[in-house]
Every structure is written in structure tokens, then in C-alpha cells.
Amino acid sequence: METFSVIFQLLLALSILVVLHELGHFIPARIFKIRVEKFYLFFNPWFSLFKYKKGDTEYGIGWLPLGGFVKIAGMIDESMDTDQMKQPAKPDEFRSKPAWQRLIVMIGGVIVNILLAFFLYAMIAFVWGKDYVKNEDHIHGIEVLTPTLVGDNLFQNGDKIISIEDEPLSELMQANNKMLINQAKNYTIERNGELVNITIQDEGIDYMLKKESIVFIPRVPTQIDSVMPTGIAQELGLKKGDQIQQINGMDVSMFDQFRKELTTMKENNLDSFDLVVNRNGQELAFSSRFDTTYKLGFQNVFFLTHDFKKTHISYSLGQAIPEGIALAQTTLMDYVNQFKLIFTKKEAVKKVGGFGTIARIFPTTWDWKIFWSRTAFLSVVLAFMNILPIPALDGGHVMFLIYEMISGRPPSDKFLEKAQMFGFFILLFVMLYANGNDFYRWFTGQ
């Protein structure tokens, strides 16, 4: 059921994006009186699930959900309709129209995707507002998950990140994005009431790419979220909400300290322990013996569920629009920076994913806010990927049209056909590689 829910969300989001993207080509084509032979959601080899013809255009829904298409008369596209191109150009064909009109038709899809992202992000801000924990409200500071980034001149658990590259940090989790995507090197942190400047190299980026993990999470206290049905915690009578302060006299009020102390005790084969626990302001003492697992049998609070002070911002429609535009811009820039990593970091190439990776951005349960937010993100991704100057993509067509506008003559049909074929192979390679990576990860359980 959960897999079905994710697949349904992916198909719905892609269907919305494909239809609107193709509409972005279709509408200017019709405005410029270019004949559009087909407008399809999904491909329809042999048969269609639904179709009807109005004017020159056949509208329909195919059965093969690998995208959608508009078939514009007189255009060399990935279909490589060379038979049609051998005929003399007709006035209602794409190739008979001036370059500026063809340019508008070609960029229409990408423009719609960008506008859709603006609209969706703005509506999300307007309807739901924004809920987040301010950086300063992570009162226990950070926990550093990357061992190579921990040290006297580096980060330490409990540090508070004040600014990155001289820019104040508003949300703690953004620090991970800034390290990975913006490759930020300079951090100002607060440690024991003093400001300290830290400069790092690529340790964090390499760790995140290799381990598929983030570097910083909010530090949380050692506080019981739930007690396992069997285990030491249950036997001792520990309860949800109990805060463990000390173990064998060592301060373990933070969960990273507690984990570290347990590891040390296991290494030293200690067989018993004393706990000091704070329950509703009252100090309680417990003693027991370890079992072979050296686990106490409770679930600690997690940073996502811990009751940090949350801030809610509501937006009027007038405020939501610029907020939506800003969010779409940030999403685009982050994605572009992430894309660059493919060319600079070997590890990043292995992380390229296909449909499986895209599907995983959707949750297993239905949530409208998350669904529209992920759809907006995919719209930005679709816009960027489509405008890359690769023949067979919209960006490839745009590249050749700009060449035509500058040089005054179009590339020959033969050249365009070959370029299309070349671009098609590139896309095929990327598609196979990305989905092959997904398959490999699924097969090896990574």
C-alpha cells in the first residue's frame, strides 16, 4: 500500500508537470498558427486509453507512462520525422515560422515549469505558512556526525553555528546544504560563550557523498521517548520523559555523551552501572547490571520529534508571492550547484538517480503540503534539465535557434538530424545510468 501511494504520487506529479510543460509548447504554437498534430499525456503506441480529435490536433492519454509529447508539424525533434522534412515546407509548419516565434514555442515548456514552481511555492506559503525551528532555538547546539570534522580547531558537539561565509544562519539544517551544495568553507561558531572561526576543506562534502548522511543535526538531551517492552529500562521502571543526567558519575545529559559513555563501558567490560535520572524535576537513582548488548532498552527523543520551540510564519497573498519566487530561485540555485558536483566529485556521479530516486522524495502517506512542495521541486528540476543545451532537449533546440538568429541561417536539416540522434544517445545513456544506479542500490540494499 505504501509503495502504491508513492507510485501514485509520482505519477500524479509527473502527469501534472508533463501536461503543463507540453501546454507551454502547445499554446504559443497555436497562437502562431502552427499545426500541432498530437497532444498526449503518456505515449500511445498501438492504442490509446483515451483520445479525441478537435481541429488538426488529436488529444489523448497513452498507456506508456514515460512522459508525454506534442507533435508539432515541420519540426525536427527526437522523433526524427525525416519523411515529413523531405516535403516542401507548408505555411502552418514550425519550420516556416520566423526564428523568434520558434524560440518562444521551444522555451514555452520551461517557462511554464518555472511559473508553476513560483505559483506552487507561493500557494504553499499562503495556505500553510512556514513552520520551522529558529537556529537560536536549538538550545543544545549541534551534534557533529562526521568524525573527520570533530576536533579542537574544528567542530565539537554543543557548538552553535552562528554564521556561514559571514552570512547569519537562520535554520540549523541549512548548514548541511551550505556545506554540501555551496561548498562553504568558513564558519563562525559559539563555543562556551566565545565566538570561534573555523575553516574546513572538503571533509564534510566527501562524508555526505560517501555516507549519504548529513553532517550536523540538532543536539538533543538524553530523554526517554519510549521504553522497550523488555530490557533494563523496563526492569528499572524508567518512564517516557525521564532525563538521564549521569551514568557512573559521568555527565551524560546529552544523548551523544550517553552513547559515547556506553561505548567506553562496553570496551572496558564494565558489568554494572549507576544512573541519575531527572523525573519531573526530582532526582532519582538507579543501579543495575549490563546485559551482553550494553543497551538499556529505550528509544531516545529524536531531533525531529523533540519539543524545540517552533516558529510559525503566516503569509498574506501579497507576501506569499515574493516568498514563493524566492523559494523557487533558491531551489533552482541549490539544484544547479548540486548538478555541478557531478563534474567535480567522483562520488557524486554514483549518487545520480532515476525514477526510483525521484519516487523516494514522496512520503508513504498522503500529505498535500508535501505533495505540492515536491511537485514544485520537480517542476524546477524539469525546467533546468530541459533547458540544458543538449540536442533533443528544449535547450538544444534553443541553442540552434540562437545560432540561427545570430548567423542569419539555420543549421542544415542533415546536421540537425545528426545532432538530434547524438543528443538522443546522450539522454539514453544518462537515463540508463541513472536508473541503473537505482537498480544497483535496490539490488544491493544500499
Next chain:
Amino acid sequence: MAYYIGVGIAVVIIAFFMAATQKARGYNFWRYFIVSIVVVAGIYMMIENLVLNPK
């Protein structure tokens, strides 16, 4: 042997769907199917050489 039979089946399935997308646009399915088999198999061999057997 079983591995390469699996790869062969995967290549044919991928090529089938690729050719089917072109068929949807009204072009010759078999022409694209055959070309796609060659292309997908070629790309597989390239990936196998590059990734599975790095020099």
C-alpha cells in the same frame, strides 16, 4: 550465462519501450526497435567496461 540472458532480456525490454515511444509518434516501430537494441546493448557494454571492469 544466466546473467547475460538477464541482461539480454533487460536490453530487449528497454529497447521495446523506447521504440514504443517512437511508435506513439507515428513512426516505424521495428526500425526504432532494432536500432534501440543495438544502442542499448552498446551502452551496456560501455558501462560494463567502464564501471564493472575498471582498468
